[in-house]
Amino acid sequence: MRGTSAALQPPADATAPVRHPEAPAPGELLGAHYGQCFGCGGEQPHGLHLEARAGEGVSLTAEFTVKIAHQGAPGLAHGGILASALDEALGSLNWLLRTIAVTGRLETDFVRPVPVDAVLHLQAEVTAVAGRKIYATATGRIGGPDGPLAVRADALFIEVKVDHFIDHGRQEEIQAAMDDPDQFRRARAFEVNP
Numbered sequence: 652m653r654g655t656s657a658a659l660q661p662p663a664d665a666t667a668p669v670r671h672p673e674a675p676a677p678g679e680l681l682g683a684h685y686g687q688c689f690g691c692g693g694e695q696p697h698g699l700h701l702e703a704r705a706g707e708g709v710s711l712t713a714e715f716t717v718k719i720a721h722q723g724a725p726g727l728a729h730g731g732i733l734a735s736a737l738d739e740a741l742g743s744l745n746w747l748l749r750t751i752a753v754t755g756r757l758e759t760d761f762v763r764p765v766p767v768d769a770v771l772h773l774q775a776e777v778t779a780v781a782g783r784k785i786y787a788t789a790t791g792r793i794g795g796p797d798g799p800l801a802v803r804a805d806a807l808f809i810e811v812k813v814d815h816f817i818d819h820g821r822q823e824e825i826q827a828a829m830d831d832p833d834q835f836r837r838a839r840a841f842e843v844n845p
C-alpha cells in the first residue's frame with residue numbers, strides 16, 4: 652500500500668531540478684556536511700556513517716550498515732533509524748543543487764524488515780523544485796543495490812539561509828561551526844550560488 656499525501660505532490664508550476672555545475676561528478680563521494688551529523692558525520696560515534704555518492708542528474712546512491720545499536724526488535728533495525736537513513740540520503744541531494752535546505756515533510760513506507768548487519772542500499776533523486784520547495788524520493792534495498800525493496804520515502808525540503816542554523820542552533824555548536832572556516836565559507840557560498 653502506498654499513499655503519498657497531497658503536500659508531497661509538486662504543484663503544476665514546479666520545474667525539473669538543475670544540477671549545479673560545480674556539483675561533485677557522478678561516482679564521487681559527497682562527504683559529510685557536518686562532522687557531528689547523526690546521519691553522515693565521521694566524528695559522530697553514535698551515527699549512521701552514511702556514505703553518499705553523486706549519481707547522474709540530481710540523484711545519488713548511499714550505503715548504511717545496520718549495527719547492533721540500531722535495533723528496534725531483536726535483530727532488526729528500528730524504523731526511526733531507517734527513516735533517518737532515508738532523510739539523510741534525501742537531504743544530501745541538496746548538495747548537488749548547492750542549496751541549503753531542511754526536511755519539512757518525510758513520508759516513509761516500511762516494506763520489509765531489515766536485519767542487523769544488513770547493508771541498506773539507498774537511491775535518491777530530486778523530482779521537482781518549486782520556489783523554495785524541493786521534492787525528492789528515495790528507496791532502500793537489501794542484499795545489493797538491485798535487491799528487494801525494504802523502505803522508501805518521499806520528502807519535501809524547504810530552502811533556508813545559514814541564519815536558520817545560527818538563529819536556532821545551540822550556541823556552543825554554532826560557534827564551533829562558525830569557527831571552522833571551511834564549514835562557514837562553504838555554507839555562505841551555497842547561499843549566493845544560483
Ligand SMILES: CCCCCCCCCCCCCCCC(=O)SCCNC(=O)CCNC(=O)[C@H](O)C(C)(C)COP(=O)(O)OP(=O)(O)OC[C@H]1O[C@@H](n2cnc3c(N)ncnc32)[C@H](O)[C@@H]1OP(=O)(O)O
Binds near residue numbers: 685807816834
Ligand atoms: C554556521 C552554520 C553552518 C550550517 C551548515 C548547514 C549545513 C546543512 C545542514 C543540512 C542538514 C540536513 C540534515 C538532514 C535533514 C534534516 O533532518 S533537517 C532537520 C529537520 N527539519 C527541521 O528541523 C525543519 C524544522 N522546520 C522549520 O524550520 C520550518 O518549518 C521550515 C521547514 C524552515 C519552513 O518554515 P518557513 O521558512 O517559515 O517556510 P513557510 O513559509 O512556512 O513554508 C514555505 C513553503 O513550504 C511549505 N511547507 C513548509 N513546511 C511544510 C510541511 N511540513 N509540509 C508541507 N509543506 C510545507 C509551505 O506550505 C510553503 O509553501 P508555499 O506557500 O510557498 O507554496
